Amino acid sequence: MVQWALQSNREAAPVFPDMTKNSSSLRSMTGFGRGSFENARAMAEVELRTVNGKGLGFKLRLPSDRMELEPKIEALLRKVINRGNLQGSFRVRLLNRRASSIDHKLLHGYLKEWRSLEKELGLERKDPSLAELLAMPGAIESSPEAAADTKAAARALLEATKSAAEALLSSREAEGLRLKRELKKLISKMLKLVRRAHKRAPQARKESTQRFKNRMQDAWAASGNSESLDLSREIVVLAEKSDIQEELSRLEIHTSRLQDLIEEGGTCGREIEFLIQECHREVTTLGNKSSDVRLSELVVAMKVLAGQLKEQVANVE
Numbered sequence: 001m002v003q004w005a006l007q008s009n010r011e012a013a014p015v016f017p018d019m020t021k022n023s024s025s026l027r028s029m030t031g032f033g034r035g036s037f038e039n040a041r042a043m044a045e046v047e048l049r050t051v052n053g054k055g056l057g058f059k060l061r062l063p064s065d066r067m068e069l070e071p072k073i074e075a076l077l078r079k080v081i082n083r084g085n086l087q088g089s090f091r092v093r094l095l096n097r098r099a100s101s102i103d104h105k106l107l108h109g110y111l112k113e114w115r116s117l118e119k120e121l122g123l124e125r126k127d128p129s130l131a132e133l134l135a136m137p138g139a140i141e142s143s144p145e146a147a148a149d150t151k152a153a154a155r156a157l158l159e160a161t162k163s164a165a166e167a168l169l170s171s172r173e174a175e176g177l178r179l180k181r182e183l184k185k186l187i188s189k190m191l192k193l194v195r196r197a198h199k200r201a202p203q204a205r206k207e208s209t210q211r212f213k214n215r216m217q218d219a220w221a222a223s224g225n226s227e228s229l230d231l232s233r234e235i236v237v238l239a240e241k242s243d244i245q246e247e248l249s250r251l252e253i254h255t256s257r258l259q260d261l262i263e264e265g266g267t268c269g270r271e272i273e274f275l276i277q278e279c280h281r282e283v284t285t286l287g288n289k290s291s292d293v294r295l296s297e298l299v300v301a302m303k304v305l306a307g308q309l310k311e312q313v314a315n316v317e
Helices: 064-078 104-121 130-134 147-223 229-241 245-264 269-289 293-313
Strands: 031-038 042-051 056-061 084-094
Touching: 031 147, 042 147, 056 064, 064 084, 064 147, 084 147, 104 130, 147 245, 147 269, 147 293, 245 269, 269 293
Parallel strands: 056 084
Antiparallel strands: 031 042, 042 084
């Protein structure tokens, strides 16, 4: 359950979980999280969003005066995600910062020079507005930030980041559940097709061998020659080349492993992608080796499922 930051000046911070790569949840690389935190001196708001990526990337937009916190924030976020491209937006405000001071003497000097230049150039006198004077260099001097404010702002940003990270993780896990259901459905369909192909394979091989034999016999009969031993051997070789049992066995092993990975969860996206590539390769080999109509229909269905699996797994962490 995400513990959101407090709106009042309470000092308690949300507890940040120690995430590990062996989490039992299947996580998506897509997610969003928002968090905020307020203490006696500072208030911070953080938004995090992630999309899929081949590795782990960060694009953090911190206030220019808080850039020194980027390494700490990135290290914190690496505990939550292992893969994906993360974008972060960070805002912080000091609650009791002293107002900036205005250099009155300098402004009088600017006004005097302005009027002098108007007179020198023969221009109609038209005094600048206060906003124009305040925009002049050095007109406003920012009060130096107290060390206590700097420390409070850093703590507020880090705690708000923790809240946003927890929300982000929850979002990725929720999307991961949807992915898990879809992947299990597709893998189950693939296994059914593989088993149907296993069941059909012996008969398909027998029919293929008989077709080779009939064609050879017709060819020899047309030529008036009797069948030779070499020809019989050639029939056996052709029949062996059309055997798909090995590909079906490997395909069943890969598909079963996919089922296990989906249940185990954690950071398994890369291994799932690899296994799906292997499944696609085995299915392609099946299509090249088999001339059986029924098996060809199963191969086409397998290729469609492999493509759908590839699309879905592209977003698994």
